[in-house]
Amino acid sequence: MSQGSPASTVAVANQPKVEAATIEDLPGLTDLVMELMALSDDFTPDHDAQERGLALILEQPSRGRIFVVRNDTRIIGMVNLLFTISTAMGGFVVLMEDVIVHPSHRGQGYGTMLLDKVIEFARQKDFKRITLLTDKISAESQNFFKKNGFEYSHMIPMRRIIGGDT
Numbered sequence: 743m744s745q746g747s748p749a750s751t752v753a754v755a756n757q758p759k760v761e762a763a764t765i766e767d768l769p770g771l772t773d774l775v776m777e778l779m780a781l782s783d784d785f786t787p788d789h790d791a792q793e794r795g796l797a798l799i800l801e802q803p804s805r806g807r808i809f810v811v812r813n814d815t816r817i818i819g820m821v822n823l824l825f826t827i828s829t830a831m832g833g834f835v836v837l838m839e840d841v842i843v844h845p846s847h848r849g850q851g852y853g854t855m856l857l858d859k860v861i862e863f864a865r866q867k868d869f870k871r872i873t874l875l876t877d878k879i880s881a882e883s884q885n886f887f888k889k890n891g892f893e894y895s896h897m898i899p900m901r902r903i904i905g906g907d908t
Contacts, residue, residue: 756814758852760859763800763808763820770817771796771808778842782877799824809859811843811852819843821856823863831870836860838874841883857890875899 763771772793779787799806799822806824810817821841828835838860843852864872874892876883 758811758813760811760855763810765800774842811855818847819852833870835871836869
């Protein structure tokens, strides 16, 4: 048997992969979420708040998971999953948030790799549904999710921010 050349070994070693995030990933995750928040009209980037929220998910795996796509040098993209119960579905469901791929790595299949991991995870854990919110003005992200099997819902998201009320 012949061994691969050193160059091909490096290429294979640097092949992006999807895996569960760890607390050591917190700085890179926070940077990605800050970037995502900066693109939204609904949110204001707040480093401390985003870091706290991500840490809460990482520290409490019964409440959610964060998956990342990474190569040997950096986190390329991420998605976070929050777990809840649906009475309509009669079981556990996933709320998927913060789906982001670094701008310099978009269009290379990494978002699809993340979604494939999420769907595989949801099936293995017997979740009944995956719900996500995407920006209404971002046709690109809506088309991406539609291409990956997500459909529009008749439900309309509404929210009330708690805290900071005067």
